[in-house]
Amino acid sequence: MSRSSFLVSSGLMLRPSLATRILTLHAIPKPLALRNFNVLSPLVRRTPPTPHRTRRSVATAVTETAGPQHSILIHAPVLKDIEDSDYDADLIPPEEAKLGISQRAAEQLQAISQREKNPEAALRVTIESGGCHGYQYKMELSKCPLPDDYVFSHSTIKPSNIVVDAVSMSLLKGSTIDFVTEMIGSSFRVVENPQSKGSGCGCGVSWELKL
DSSP: OHHHHHHHHHHHHOHHHHHHHHHHHHHHHHHHHHHHHHOOOTTOOOOOOOOOOOOOHHHHHHHHHHOOOEEEEEEOOHHHHHTTTOOOOOOOTTOOOOEEEEEHHHHHHHHHHHHHHTTOOOEEEEEEEEEETTTTEEEEEEEEETTTTEEEESSSSSSEEEEEEEEEHHHHHHHHEEEEEEETEEEEEEEOOTTTTTTOOOTTTTTEOOO
């Protein structure tokens, strides 16, 4: 029985053109038939493999590009300064007063100082009670440091001053000040605070004290 008779007797009602194509493929040697299949079926194409790409969130990108933090302590308060201001706080020894400043933060602070035309302009970082986690960071521009302030600066990018009062220093030591750029805006942030429990609030302001 010929192939065409088999197709008819089997009840396979094929259009003549399609039956002719199938018979033609059977008659062509296999390697050649495979090559011609792309011609007969133009919708079938080899799709090149898509390279795998790891999606990165904004937060991840920020973390990866923060870079090393270098800072030096310019000024540390002495006991007399605390007594005169009636602060109820224990002084952190200068060798334990550590506060990192990222390169991004230092560059922003330098730009602020140049815009204000004041080499003593600084970012004041304080900690207040409140927020959804018990404590919250507060940052504002300071014209000049006070006698009871710890004053930090980036080791190479200057001026880039950050001031922290004696009360807040005990809850900030070991942290890093970074400048974060997100879709909703840019701002200074306190990151990697050893005294903070978990990552804190998503806003980056409120945090919980580690007990």
